[in-house]
Amino acid sequence: MSRAVLRVFRAGPHVTFQDAGRPGMKRFGVTRSGAMDRDAFDAAQAALGVRPGATAIEISLGGLVIDCLEGEVGFALTGGGFRARLAGEMLGDWLVAGLGAGQRLEILPGFWGSWAILALAGEIAVPQWLGSSSTHGPTGLGGGRLLAGQEIVVEEAATMAPRHGPIPRPAGARPRAEMRVVTGPQERFFDAATMGLLTEAPFTLSPAYDRMGVRLDGPPLRPVAALDMPSEPICRGAIQVNGEGVATVLLADHQTTGGYPKIATVIGPDIDRLAQMRARDRLVFRAVSPEEAAAAARTRAATRARWLGALARR
Amino acid sequence: MSGYPRFKPVADRAVLVEFGERIDAAVNARVIAFDRALAARPFAGFAEATPAYVNLLVEFDPAVTDHATATAALAGLLDGLDAAATEGRLREVEVCYDDDLAPDMAAVCSATGLSRDAVIAAHLAGDYRVHMYGFAPGYAYLAGLPAALQLPRKAQPVRDIRAGAVMIAGPQCLVSTLTMPTGWWMIGRSATRILDPGAERPFLFDVGDRVAFRRVDRARYDAGLAREGREA
Numbered sequence: 001m002s003r004a005v006l007r008v009f010r011a012g013p014h015v016t017f018q019d020a021g022r023p024g025m026k027r028f029g030v031t032r033s034g035a036m037d038r039d040a041f042d043a044a045q046a047a048l049g050v051r052p053g054a055t056a057i058e059i060s061l062g063g064l065v066i067d068c069l070e071g072e073v074g075f076a077l078t079g080g081g082f083r084a085r086l087a088g089e090m091l092g093d094w095l096v097a098g099l100g101a102g103q104r105l106e107i108l109p110g111f112w113g114s115w116a117i118l119a120l121a122g123e124i125a126v127p128q129w130l131g132s133s134s135t136h137g138p139t140g141l142g143g144g145r146l147l148a149g150q151e152i153v154v155e156e157a158a159t160m161a162p163r164h165g166p167i168p169r170p171a172g173a174r175p176r177a178e179m180r181v182v183t184g185p186q187e188r189f190f191d192a193a194t195m196g197l198l199t200e201a202p203f204t205l206s207p208a209y210d211r212m213g214v215r216l217d218g219p220p221l222r223p224v225a226a227l228d229m230p231s232e233p234i235c236r237g238a239i240q241v242n243g244e245g246v247a248t249v250l251l252a253d254h255q256t257t258g259g260y261p262k263i264a265t266v267i268g269p270d271i272d273r274l275a276q277m278r279a280r281d282r283l284v285f286r287a288v289s290p291e292e293a294a295a296a297a298r299t300r301a302a303t304r305a306r307w308l309g310a311l312a313r314r
Numbered sequence: 315m316s317g318y319p320r321f322k323p324v325a326d327r328a329v330l331v332e333f334g335e336r337i338d339a340a341v342n343a344r345v346i347a348f349d350r351a352l353a354a355r356p357f358a359g360f361a362e363a364t365p366a367y368v369n370l371l372v373e374f375d376p377a378v379t380d381h382a383t384a385t386a387a388l389a390g391l392l393d394g395l396d397a398a399a400t401e402g403r404l405r406e407v408e409v410c411y412d413d414d415l416a417p418d419m420a421a422v423c424s425a426t427g428l429s430r431d432a433v434i435a436a437h438l439a440g441d442y443r444v445h446m447y448g449f450a451p452g453y454a455y456l457a458g459l460p461a462a463l464q465l466p467r468k469a470q471p472v473r474d475i476r477a478g479a480v481m482i483a484g485p486q487c488l489v490s491t492l493t494m495p496t497g498w499w500m501i502g503r504s505a506t507r508i509l510d511p512g513a514e515r516p517f518l519f520d521v522g523d524r525v526a527f528r529r530v531d532r533a534r535y536d537a538g539l540a541r542e543g544r545e546a
Contacts, residue, residue: 023361025451026362026364026371027349027362027364027365027447027521028447028452028509028517029448029449029450029451029453029454030451030452129511130451130511130516136451138450139450139451139492141451141511181325182324182325182326184322184323184324185322185324185330229335230335230336230337230366230367230368231367231446231448232366232369232371233330233364233365233366233369234371235324235325235328235371235373237325255448255449256364256448257364257366257446257447257448257449258448265324265325266325267325267326268325268326268327268376269326290323290324290325290326290380290381291380291381291382293325293326294326294327294376294380294381296326297326297327297376297377298376298377301376301377
């Protein structure tokens with residue numbers, strides 16, 4: 001066990017430190033944050049054989065280039081189809097490898113996916129805020145954004161050499177065009193024709209996409225009732241509609257409450273898949289009952305536990 | 315109001331418990347009473363409750379429970395729910411109204427037709443209660459601003475307002491906790507920490523608490539800032 005020191009050569013926007021987030025604080029106006037793709041986050045830790053929930057780096061389409069100044073450390077790359085180039089050699093996506101002093105690691109966006117997770121085999125020394133290193137998007141508090149020139153110190157760094165190699169990518173990591181939703185909770189603001197549009201018309205992701213949410217292009221979903229609702233709590237995955245009928249899917253850094261109606265909510269098993277789509281990708285919403293949604297979540301939790309277990313035993 | 319409370323399933327993992335549709339002190343008191351009852355008797359799989367003005371979002375782990383089971387457990391909390399018995403604790407917040415700390419005082423005086431002293435007296439006389447948190451970490455919406463001070467928010471928000479602004483809009487007052495934009499009217503500043511990330515209890519208020527403002531002079535305000543290690 002030793003120490004590794006890395007330096008950021010270049011980091012795109014929205015490249016941040018994230019951990020398992022801050023559950024339980026929505027009541028104080030603090031959203032959970034954490035990785036946009038929680039499956040990828042957990043898979044990276046499991047495949048690398050480090051503490052679940054340890055701080056990792058989340059990488060946007062802007063990519064990340066880091067140099068190892070001293071020591072050596074194992075890393076895992078998961079998430080969208082991002083590729084790793086290590087000391088000039090292209091390695092591919094979903095893998096575990098080692099980064100040594102004098103080497104440069106480049107993480108580059110590939111053909112699909114909006115977010116990658118780079119987990120390091122050790123404890124990254126980062127600021128905590130309210131018990132978590134996850135970067136709170138609206139304020140930048142917590143671990144924070146990665147900036148060029150910044151040094152990253154990894155304590156108790158290990159190479160995890162026996163684990164080096166490709167990580168089997170789970171079926172379903174790559175998003176499909178269909179996203180399941182449960183309608184509501186504020187569907188009273190919309191007429192039947194608009195509720196029909198939600199599940200019949202295709203939508204595309206707009207470039208207005210960050211960790212708080214992604215705005216959709218598609219037919220306007222105009223509210224028919226006056227927007228006079230009091231601020232209400234928000235669930236991750238909520239499809240919020242403004243007065244002009246423009247829909248936004250709220251994601252990891254969403255505000256905790258809001259006064260716009262939510263026409264529907266993307267179900268848990270599909271939210272992080274939606275987060276891996278890109279601007280101009282097309283999607284359709286399919287309405288399911290709350291019972292079907294909960295059953296899908298149970299099935300998903302069981303499958304997820306199995307494949308994470310298999311990754312950890314690799 | 316008839317038909318309330320309502321239990322509305324949300325996605326695969328939450329129930330929205332609605333006590334009304336309009337902002338109303340009695341409705342909010344029911345929300346807060348229900349929130350406390352749930353905290354005292356959480357059901358298996360309960361994850362997090364977020365109270366707001368008229369409803370509360372109850373999230374659960376769908377691997378452990380489902381909407382029907384959660385709703386039955388939540389409905390069971392209604393028996394004997396006593397909104398009157400949920401008076402929160404009284405929290406005191408210091409405020410200094412010096413001119414340079416109150417950039418909107420003149421505008422508030424002119425919009426309300428009150429003198430500066432009358433605005434201050436009315437603000438201090440408010441009987442405030444924490445209705446909910448929202449917008450940003452530690453932003454507690456305090457209902458109970460006297461009618462004489464109730465103004466619509468500004469047409470345009472002002473950017474980069476530092477933590478500690480005591481501001482008003484509509485029937486509400488708020489003490490800001492982070493540098494954020496705001497469209498509310500700033501009538502003073504406070505050195506009382508509403509959000510202290512390093513503390514064991516990082517947030518001063520629980521939803522439902524009562525809040526009293528106490529006027530302090532500049533020396534005490536400055537000393538408070540110095541004690542907290544904050545900039546003026």
